[in-house]
Amino acid sequence: MAAKKSEVLQGTLDLMVLKTLHGLGPLHGFGIARRIEQLSENVLQMNEGTVYTSLLRLQQRGGITARWGVSERTIAKQSSTPSLSAG
Amino acid sequence: MVTWMKVLFSRIRGWIGARKMDEEFAQELADHFELLTTEYILRGMAPEQARRSARMQMGGAAQIRDEHRKTAGLPGAENLIQDVRYALRTLAKKPAFTVVCILTLGLGIGANTAIFSVVNGVLLRPLPYPKSNRLLQIQENHPGGSNANFTYASYLNLEQRSKSLENISAFRPWSFNLTGESEPQQITGALVSGNFFAALGTEALLGRTINTQDNQPGGDNHVVILSFALWQSSFGLDPGILRRVLHVSAEEYRVIGVMPKGFDYPDHSRLWCPLVPEGGLHDNRRAHLLTVIADMRSGKPIGSAQGEMAAIAQQIETQNPGVDPDMVITAVSLHKSLVAPVQPALLILTCAVVLLLLLACANVGNMLLAQAEARHKEFAIRIAVGAGQRRLLQQLLTESLVLSALGGALGLGIASQSLHFIATLHADQMPRFGEISMDWRVLGFTLLVSAFSGLLFGLGPAIAATGADVNISLKEAVGSVMRPEGSGARRALVIAQFAFAVILLVGAGLVGNSFVRLLKVNPGFHSDGVAAIKLFLSPVEYPEGDPKGTVLLRQVLESVRSVPGLISVGLVNALPITGGPETDFVIQERPAPPPSNEPSAAIRVADSEYFHTMGIPLLAGREFTERDNASASRVMVVNQTMARQYWPHEDPIGQRVTMKDWGPPLTGEIVGIVGDVKTDGLDTNAEPMIYWPYAQFPQLFNTIVIRSEDDPLRQLPAVKNAIWAVAKNQPISEIATMDQILADSLARRRLYMALLAVFSAAALLLAAVGVYGMLSYSVNRRTHEMGIRLAIGAERGDVLWLVLGQGITMALAGIAVGVAAALVLTRLMSSLLFGVSASDPITFAGVALLILLVALVASYVPARRATRVDPMVALRYG
Incomplete structure (x- = not known):
């Protein structure tokens, strides 16, 4: 059931996203999702769409900035390195 | 910047650009889906399965977009706007219900706003003098119980000995004959000591105020200060007024100052001259002519002067035995002593309007309960398709707040009109009534009262509606289940309305009764055809x-x-x-x-x-x-x-x-x-x-x-x-017929009576509407049952009494509760009564009878409709 997926706490996801960006530099949403999938070795089940909500939350708090950029195949939203001083 | 503010600004930006952002985000999700599908195909899945897995991995697109939208924008504001729009649409669809609700609330809120404006202007707002919060009136109290004025000698003693007071000043209300300017005029004003204006703290608009140099006997004491009103009416705001010399009471007085607009202390004064202790005034201990005011020294709490006053009174008595035995000096706030005559009545009027508002809320609450019952099906469907209970509650409360806001707007209009009406009822007989206006405090009060009443009448029905069992509600809509008739809450509300109406009517009845008795009092003279003309030599x-x-x-x-x-x-x-x-x-x-x-x-x-x-x-x-x-x-x-x-x-x-x-x-x-x-x-x-x-x-x-x-x-x-x-x-002023003087002496009582009469009439009307509304609704819902009753042999009279009985039972219960409460509450208004006891049995019985009669009439209309039910139609379509 979906219950398992939602057990990942909001704050945990935000932290994971932040950590990914800190380690790898600017990434778009798809890249972050892949990285998290990879790191958790497919143990963590989550709706990838929630990564975007997480990005939005971090952006609102000033933890990261966003810009539009072109990836290999299409246009996607890229997220830059977090400035750790903010937030 | 604080984080929450950043978030808020970002959300506001998101809310404003919501549409564009949403479209962009949809595009991004689509791209993500494409990439993920490609990724899965590369991992070896068949295209169909890859798409399926990608969709599962991403989660529902609609939910994600919804979540994103909520995070990006202001979901509360969005919901609120949506709710307000929906509420307005719902209300517009039921114009009769809406109009009755708004009128009822407007009446309740308007009455409260009007009375609060008066309470605010008279009791709450500080006196319009800079030192108002430290300003005291010093009184002599004598064993007979009366508050007497000071003699000049006692005033001097007080001034020399007091350490806790400063600017101890005395004045004597006085009339001045102003001649040489067109018609001779008699002008009310005061003779004041040198520190009178210093005590109040008010500065002159032009020139200066009177100081202690102006009060010296034999000195240059022929100086005069004009009020703004007098400067305007008699001297056309002449800018050279300070160089003028006036003929005041047949002597020449130099104008030294003009007071700012609105300053007229004491008691509509228009002219002030120095109080000069001549002609043996300074050691006079018998003529109690002077009113004394003073400032509490800064730093000392108001009220700490009391002990010192007692000691000074003791000294005066010891040094002048037998002159004013057992005299006591008291210091009370000038504000309190000014408004003391009207304070009890204002508190009673406040109670009356609060009762009226409660009644109005009960009435509207009752109508909303009926609405909620009728809308059960709508709510059930909304819950069934996923509306949260909280969301539903929020929407219902928004509806009641919209109603109360509209009622409040109407109330403001009603209040401002009634203030004009109050002003016409000889308002100059009341202290500070000239200062009554609708300021920001009154507006804030109206807002609060509106919000409060919206919650008061809205919360109960909203909880009742949203807590309903979805299954029962949906089934009932088909008509197979009858809900228990006339919910207890609604009956209780109608009973409460009757009780409130009884209290208000008894109060108004007692005051009216007192007034009638006063009119019958023999004044000891025949007023008809007599007029009085004052002459001051x-x-x-x-x-x-x-x-x-x-x-x-x-x-x-x-x-x-x-x-x-x-x-x-x-x-x-x-x-x-x-x-x-x-x-x-x-x-x-x-x-x-x-x-x-x-x-x-x-x-x-x-x-x-x-x-x-x-x-x-x-x-x-x-x-x-x-x-x-x-x-x-x-x-x-x-x-x-x-x-x-x-x-x-x-x-x-x-x-x-x-x-x-x-x-x-x-x-x-x-x-x-x-x-x-x-x-x-x-x-x-x-x-x-x-x-x-x-x-x-x-x-x-x-x-x-x-x-x-x-x-x-x-x-x-x-x-x-x-x-x-x-x-x-010789100036001639203050011309009045004795009839007018008698009427003026009753002006306050007439005002109280008029207001209470209006409030209680409104209460009676609301209670009648309340019971009528409840019974009509109940008859409508019970058409089916009435049909069955008639079909199996009930007489039309039985049906009539069935409904009438309901109305009368509620009225009787309301009367019982109301009379019990009134017996306690009317004791508080004994200061407004004359010649009737607070538990006057005739007034109480009359009110009970009136309520019963009104309940009977209000119940008769729906009862009558119940008897006209056609059993065939009722059974077929009920």
């Missing part, structure tokens, strides 16, 4: 002890008597009803009472025609004649109360009485007894009164009374000319 032209004043008055009386159309003309110093001077007296050839027990009496001077003109009956002895002049032996006439009180077993005529307080003691022989007149108002008891012939005890304040065959005001031009024919510069 300037002390400079007519000094004390100089017979010139008496001569002038005799000439004036003779001249006025020659005016055709007048039945008689008399002279007195102070009219009945409006108060006047008093004196301590002793009866000759009787053991002197201890000084603390000296009797006192009201003191008047009159001429030979006064009693006849006013219709005051002569009971024994004789009236005054023209021969009772300054050279004849001193005589007096006393009233019936004085005769009964002091000579219960002997004939007062021929007894000798000495008056003590006014200059040297004056002894006279009683030659007549006249009927009592009400001295201080129709609601007071008659007190002992002594009349002197005007020639034997001349006064500066005089009043000519005329009795005319028709409207006495029509004779005024001729009377004025007759006065001016012998006294060229």
Whole structure:
């Protein structure tokens, strides 16, 4: 059931996203999702769409900035390195 | 920047650009989906399975977008706007319900706003003087219970000895004759000590205020300060006013200042002159002429002066034994002492409007409960398709808040109109009524009251509606399940409405009853056809002890008597009803009472025609004649109360009485007894009164009374000319008929009665609408049941009584509760009552009967409709 997926706490996801960006530099949403999938070795089940909500939350708090950029195949939203001083 | 503010700004930006952002995000999700599908194909999945897995991995697109939208924007604001829109649409679809609700709430909120405006202006707002929060009035209290003014000597003692007060100042309300500027005018104002303006803290608009240099006897004390109103009306705002010299009471006074607009303390003053302690005033301990105000020294708490006042009173008494025995000096806030006469009534009116608002809320709450019952199906469906209970509650509360906001807007309009109405009811008889206005506090109050009542009447129905069992509601919609009839909450609300109405009606009834009784009180004189004209003789032209004043008055009386159309003309110093001077007296050839027990009496001077003109009956002895002049032996006439009180077993005529307080003691022989007149108002008891012939005890304040065959005001031009024919510069002011004076003395009571009557009429109407609404609704819902009853043989009369009985039962329950509550509450209003007890059985019974009758009429209409149910139709479509 979906219950398992939602057990990942909001704050945990935000932290994971932040950590990914800190380690790898600017990434778009798809890249972050892949990285998290990879790191958790497919143990963590989550709706990838929630990564975007997480990005939005971090952006609102000033933890990261966003810009539009072109990836290999299409246009996607890229997220830059977090400035750790903010937030 | 604080994080939450960043988030908020970002959300506001997101909310504004919501549409564009949403489209972009949809595009991004689509891209993500494409990439993920490709990724899965690369990992070896078949395209169909890859798409499926990608969709599962991403989660529902709609939910994600919804979540994103909520995070990006302001979901609360969005929901609110949506709810308000929905509420307006729902309300617009039921115009009758909406209009009744808004009117009901407008009435309740309007009444509260109006009364709060008055309470705010009179009780809450500080006095409009810079030092208002430290301003005290110092009073002498005497064992008789009356608050007396200060004598000049006591005032000086207080000023020299007090350490906790500063700017201790005295004033005496005074009239000034202003001549030389067109028509001679009599102007009310005050003689004030040098620190009077310093005590209030108000500065002059032009020039300066009076200071202690201006009060020196023999010094340059002929200076005058004008009010803004007088500067405007008599001098056209002349900018050179400070260089002018005015003829004030026949002497020349230099204008030294003009006060700012609105300053008129004490009591509508328009002119202020220095109070100069001349003519033995400074060591006078008998003439209680001065009102004393002072500032609490800064840093000391208000009220800490009390002990010091007691000590000073003690010293004064020890040093002047027997003058004012057992005198106590008290310090009260000037604001409190100014508004004390109206405070109890304002509190009672506040209670009344709160009751009215509760009633209005009960009424609207009841209608909303009925609405909620009718909308069960709608709510059930909304819950079934996923609306959260909280979301539903929020939406219902929004509906009630929209209703109460509309009601509040209407209430503001009603309130501002009623304030105009209140102003027309002789509002100048009330302290500070000129300062009443609708300021930001009143607006804030209205907002609060509206929100509060919206929650009050909305919360219950909303919870009841959203807590409903979805299954039952949905089934009921099909018609197979009957809900238990007339929910308990709704019956309780109707009963409460009746109870509130009973309390309000009893209150209004008692006040109205008191008013009727007051109108029946015999004032002791015949007011019809009588008018009074005040004449103030300037002390400079007519000094004390100089017979010139008496001569002038005799000439004036003779001249006025020659005016055709007048039945008689008399002279007195102070009219009945409006108060006047008093004196301590002793009866000759009787053991002197201890000084603390000296009797006192009201003191008047009159001429030979006064009693006849006013219709005051002569009971024994004789009236005054023209021969009772300054050279004849001193005589007096006393009233019936004085005769009964002091000579219960002997004939007062021929007894000798000495008056003590006014200059040297004056002894006279009683030659007549006249009927009592009400001295201080129709609601007071008659007190002992002594009349002197005007020639034997001349006064500066005089009043000519005329009795005319028709409207006495029509004779005024001729009377004025007759006065001016012998006294060229004599100002004539304050002309009123005795009927008007009587009406003015009841102005406050009339206002209270009018307001309570309006409130209780509104309460009765609302209660009637309440029971009518409840029964109509119940009859509509029970059409089916009525049909069955009629089909199996019930008479139409039975059905009629079934419904009527419901209404009457609720009314009786409401009356029982209301009467019990009223018995407790009306005790608080005893200060407004006259001649009726707070538990007057006739008023209570009358109110109960009225409520019952109204309930019967309001229930009859729906009951009647119930009997007209066609069993066939009801059974088929019910």
